[in-house]
Amino acid sequence: MxxxxxxxxxxxxxxxxxxTWDSRSSSxxxxYARVRSWWELLPDGSNPLSALVTEFEGTGVTAGTFVELAGQSARRVGTAQSLRCDLELAKVQEYPAPWEGLHVCxxxxxxxxxxxxxxxxxAAPVTVMLNCPPALTAPSYRCAMVAFYATAERIVY
Incomplete structure (x- = not known):
């Protein structure tokens, strides 16, 4: 990242x-640990790790299905095709981000x-929420992913 x-x-x-993952070289x-390392918890607890688990499983991979996929030498590659952020998203225009520095793409x-x-x-849409300076909860020198949504009902358009 x-x-x-x-x-x-x-x-x-x-x-x-x-x-993106490859069952031939990773468990x-x-x-999960790689994706978890990107998800930065907010001090108010509004982005719990239970949400990360739900959304990661929304990509179609669970611990149980991964065993079967590994048996088939499964691998997956994602390539970005389009990007829309903040004011380009109707739902964000309707319900703006609750603090300056929070971006939704x-x-x-x-x-x-x-x-x-x-x-x-x-094609799979993914909504990613990013906490950036000047937000008080963001690292001073970079943005941090604080959530992503892969389940259909949570995608922001």
């Missing part, structure tokens, strides 16, 4: 990273899933 104040670049990197725990990712049984390609 890049260390940057460019929330757009961070949103793209996060969305691609959430949808479910490895992949929705990235459409082209996902390529490959297994020993075949290949499929599809």
């Amino acid at each position: 890049p260390i940057t104040r460019d929330y757009r670049a961070l949103a793209v990197a996060a969305a691609k990273g959430i949808y 479910y725990s490895d992949i 929705t990235v459409t990712v082209e996902v390529v899933d490959e297994t020993s049984n075949g290949r499929s390609v599809y």
Whole structure:
């Protein structure tokens, strides 16, 4: 994950990273730990790790299904196709971010899933929430991902 104040670049990197893994070289725990390392908890507890688990599983991978996928040498690659942030999103215009420095971006990712049984390609939207300076809860020198949404009912348009 890049260390940057460019929330757009961070949103793209996060969305691609959430949808990129390889069961031939990583376990479910490895992949979850990588994504977990990007999710920075807020002091008010509004972005609990239970939400991270739910949203990561919204990408179609759970600890249980990963065992089966690993048996098929599964791998997934996400490539960002489009990015819309803040005022480009109707829901954010309707319900603005609660503090200055919080950004909401929705990235459409082209996902390529490959297994020993075949290949499929599809588009997946991911909404990424980023906490950036001048927010008091943000690191002073960079933006931080504080949430992402992969489940359909949580995607921001």
